[in-house]
Amino acid sequence: MIELSGVAVERGGRQVLRGLDLHLVEPRIGIVGANGSGKSSFARLLNGLLLPSAGRVRVFGLDTIADTKAVRRSVGFLFQNPDHQIVYPSVAEDLAFGLRNRGVPKPEIAARVAAMLDRFGLSGFEDRLTHELSGGERQLVALAGILVLEPRLLVLDEPTTLLDRRNTRRVMAAVEAAGRPIVLATHDLALLDGFDRVLVFDGGRLACDAGPAEALAAYRRLADA
């Protein structure tokens, strides 16, 4: 599913990730690490938002440099801040935008948007103005806007920081129901219960790559050192 070979990443002239050789096939992969350790940078590598300065990243066999457009279509990416994602003034328009771009017929768009809003408990929100929603509601709309496109892989960059417990559960349930493999960067370690594999970043390097119990223990040791 995801392959990194000899990957390093530079941002603003600084190397922020280095020495990454990974073959990721598990359906649920967690990313943890201290602030600034490289989690977001790693997540952004996976849909071609960031390109490697050395090495190669392949997702479903597509090279993120050579096939950026196809990679972006395959990988749904949720930003930590929903305002980076929401472009249209109304909820329904925002959810419809990507589908329209892909030439989906109008009646199908309306049906898919309605079904997706329902899944998030947002039925009746169609005509609400996105800038008047609460932060948590905006995050739900942003995620709905990605899931409605049915990407092959979901990459979520701290998707629950704005959410209360109920909406955190709702987001995780919706992600699970989507039945797609996910890569989730988070500071909320409880979300990684039952994950298949967890990568721990430290200062731009992979410090641990293991199951959740071992990886989270390694992360706690690093954080407390």
Ligand SMILES: Nc1ncnc2c1ncn2[C@@H]1O[C@H](COP(=O)(O)OP(=O)(O)OP(=O)(O)O)[C@@H](O)[C@H]1O
């Ligand atoms: N555009 C940029 N220019 C220069 N440096 C950047 C840029 N974006 C990020 N960085 C740096 O890259 C490093 C890794 O950042 P990244 O956002 O990947 O970390 P993170 O682990 O997701 O952090 P957080 O938990 O705080 O969200 C940080 O030192 C950050 O300051």
